[in-house]
Amino acid sequence: MSNTDLSNEETKLSHATLPRGAQWLVGVAAVALGGLALVLGMGIVGAAVIGLLGFLIGYPLWALLVENRRSATDKLVTGLVWTAFAVAVIPLIWLVYTVVSRGAATLSPEFLTYSMRSVTGDEQGGLYHALMGTLIVTGIAAVISIPIGIMTAIYLIEYGKGNRLAKTITFLVDVMTGIPSIVAGLFAFALFTLLVGPGTRFGFGGGVALSLLMIPTVVRSTEEMLKLVPDDLREAAYALGVPKWRTITKMVLPTAIGGIVTGVVLSISRVIGETAPLLVASGFNPNLNTSPFEDSPMMTVPVFIYTQLSEATAKGVEYAWGGALVLFILVMVLNLIARIVGTIFAPKTGR
């Protein structure tokens, strides 16, 4: 689109551009600006902000002077996008650093093997009871959720395929995904209040509450994996006269098993850190309790962290950090297992 009355320089096909590596030049200048601010006593955060602003203003400004407004906007947005990423990583690093450094100070063999039974003042206590509780409650949730979740996914993919029941179930799984975790806890509490008696808080109740949160994630991830199994495999099996259920158990599930296990482990890591439902449904107990069906509260690590923090003592905060590190390690180990399982089994379909 060239107009004849345009002036000479505008009809040129190319226009002035910033020199190559301009962003590095501006970057160095911005760092220098930040350094100057630091020397002038702005503090490390203030200096970083000054340097960043210098870059975010300086780079587009240069582009505006040399190139044009559109290019300047582009440079500004690119700068903002990179900044957003950098800023968002800060809380993560900060969080991991504090949890590890402050938790490591508390973590000791005693901390892991003592319960809080009649611990007062500065006496040594620990989270053994909470750790056992977490393992038991999460185990119960897994035992309930995994079969139901996987079988539901099998129904949705292998049998239902778009009929009305399958559509309803898909919708309900969506609804379940959106249940606030504390409502799941209230449900388990209400259920066992009616079945057992008022004010019942025990391990199994916590397990039921967690399974309500876990089932939808198991269904979702299993569904995704089953969808990836090629139909050729199923049709080949049918053609050989294999019954449908044998096809599913011998062909479809083994093909998808890696992804399914990954999804299940990830869903366990999601619920193991849930606090609110356990607070309501399995309660608070300073003693070790390993029987989930007995009508007495069962302590869990997240609840341990919460109650230790609300003690509002120096020791309470210390123990809370110890608990946080233990929980963090549990979650990370589960994530690592999920990733390893994923990489071991994943390439199968590709080959």
Added chain:
Amino acid sequence: MTVAADPGADPGVDTKSELSGRGSMGDVVFRGIAVIAATLIMVALAAVFIFLGIEGIPGFSVDEQHYAGQGSFLGLVVPLLYATMYAAVLALIVAVPFSVAIALFISHYAPRRIATPVAYVIDLLAAVPSVVFGLWGAVVLGPYLVPTHAWLSENLAWLPFFDGQPSGNGRTLFTASIVLAVMILPIITSICREVFAQTPRLHEEAALALGATRWEMVRYAVFPYARSGMVSAVMLGLGRALGETMAIAMIVSPKVLISLFIIGTNNPETIAAHIAQGYKESTPDRLSVLIATGLVLFAFTFLVNALARWIVARGRAK
């Protein structure tokens, strides 16, 4: 994604098993188990409503003393619902620009070598338990932000949010909504990222071929395509923020009140935090009030999520 040519498959298998006579028993049993599992989900969800209803509905009208000094159920639930919305919206205001920018970073700006680990790190953020976030917010971030609180109340007091005596320990709704924002950031980011990545390659290349800068390409090719997906991502983030308990319960020392002020010692209390605070409660009447407020929260998040899904469905139909 392969779409199965299934209409034929199911009856086909049935006739086959009739012919062979073998396996039909196994088929019936296996299918039966699958149907039962699927139906169990329906039963579970119905049970949630029924049991919350049975235990919660009496909570709408019990003796006044059980409403935490508010006199009636409405008097209690309206401020709680207001605070729930308020905290969630504050978190969204912080989280949405960051989420969209990070999603763009992963899908369009970062080199592939960086984009994959960044996506993984953001997912890691989602794996951190909420109670750890709460602890961090209460013990580390809150005290760190005390000077910020003082600055805000000195310089921005003309805004109703900052007009008043700032808190001395930073355990305020201001800190809590930042933590809440960090917690909902991964979910919004991951959905936006997927939607952005689905923009037709040809649209993007056409924009670039017309001489658009990268930002213009994003603005005129990616955003219009991704609009409904972004809206639903925000709504799902809102749903998550509404139900989040621990960040608020651990960081702030809340009171049942309606107020815009977010940096003081008295902060409006959300429904979830209100329930969590009463976790040792055992008076049946008080418990049924708590369950009733839980029912309100459930209904509310359900509406928000349903709206999000409706927007997605409408976007897809177009």
